[in-house]
Amino acid sequence: MVEVREEIEHDIWWQVKSGNSSFWYDNWAKQGALYFIEGELAREEEIEVKEFQSGGDWNINKLLECVSPEMTAHIVENIKPGKESGMIDKAWWMGNSKGVFTAKSTYHSMRRSMNELEWMNQLWLKGLPFKIAFFLWRVWKKRIATDDNLKRMRMQIASKCYCCENGEMETMTHLFLTTPITQKLWRRFASCAGLNIEVLQLQQLIMKWWELKTNQKLHSVLIAVPAIIMWELWKRRNARRHGKETSLNKMYYQCQLNVYYLIKVKFPWLRNIPHTWQGMFHQLLEYRPILHYLAVKWTRLHERCVKCNTDGASKGNLGESAYGFCIRDSSGDLLYA
Ligand SMILES: [Zn+2]
Structure with a gap:
């Protein structure tokens, strides 16, 4: 139970009563903890849900200051504000229809996705900042707030992508795979690994990185590359939503920096790690331990x-x-x- 806690915890819904749930860290909006859903907007602060209410209703302006307009709309339309000041927020288990936690329902919901679960364990990349590791998990589970995913959750939105000038419908495939700048970023990393990125689906592309045959050290870094790239694409998308621009070179630089830190955490004894992707790739490829x-x-x-x-x-x-x-x-x- 302890092993699966991180995944299962997101299936607990906190029904707002007095609003004492943690605004960022509890799953009270039924979409998972906002801290992880809202990406760059998320703040590391302990603040309660009731702070976002006034006069028994949602304080829309205050919500808009903290979370995306889509999430604000979702909250206002779907989540009842707390009106019972004497009662603490109530936990509901989303794993069965009664809302009561049982080990059996947990076991069933985990077993149903056993195949997927094996992937999950691998997806949980050690050494990456938690935000990035969790982001990959959310991409895999289609739990990021791109318009195609919001539509699946039956949220009414007029879709327009922010990743390119075409203004297409925002889908995960479009954002993370097919937009020109996205393709360029993937290619910069894929070329020296000899990887062909002409694929149809995002999951296929991630798998390709996982399946590259090489030594163990390099492999453990290669499997983190898709998460690092998609994280930067996601940051760029969010920045553009707020009228800020990010260049390809800046994303490339930031990705390389994250790979650099990952190598430093994973292999602290390595000296003179290059700062370029090509350099890091070849250092790990040619790495031979020196024996005394x-x-x-x-x-x-x-x-x-x-x-x-x-x-x-x-x-x-x-x-x-x-x-x-x-x-x-x-x-x-x-x-x-
Ligand atoms: Zn686009």
Whole structure:
């Protein structure tokens, strides 16, 4: 249960009563925690839902200051403001129709997507900033607020993309795969990996990165590249929605920086990591660990003396640890161990 908690937690809905739920971190708007849904707009602050109400209704202006217009519309139309000041917000389990948490319903909802779940475990990329790792998970689950996904949630919106000048309907495929600037960004990373990015679907493209055959170190970085690229595309999309521009070079730079930090976290002993993608790619591709050898010999000692040899190891500081020792006499015979 503890292992699946991170995924399952999003299936708890907090029904607003007095509005004491956390505005950013609890799933009270039925879309998952706003902190993760709202991308760049999200703030790291503890603020309660009731702060966004006034006179028993939603304070639309205040909502608009914090979340996207789409989310504001969703909240105003679908979520009842809290009017019961004496009651704390109520948790409902979304895994079954009764709204009561049971291990059985959790098990069933997890098992139904077992195949998908294996993917999830792999999708959970270690070493990436949590926001980026979680973003990939949301892309995979189609839980980001692109217009095609909002339409699936039956939200009425007039769709227009912000990623290019065409003003097409905003879909995940359009935004993350087919827009010209998107294609250019993918190509910059794919070319030195020898990867052909001409695919029809986003998931196929992600899989292609996962399936590249190479050494383990490089592989563990390559699988993070799609998340890093899509994160920048998402940031650009949100910036453009607010009238700000981001160039291809800036995104490329930012992606490379995130890869750089990832390598630093994963392999802290590596020295002179280049800052360019080509450089990092080749350093990891050609990486060979340097082995140091030292011959150790047991030497005899004076008579009537004993020698104690010891060693120990620990799985990290404060982790599981063990030691051993043996005591020999001057002719090398074991006395005690
Ligand atoms: Zn577009």
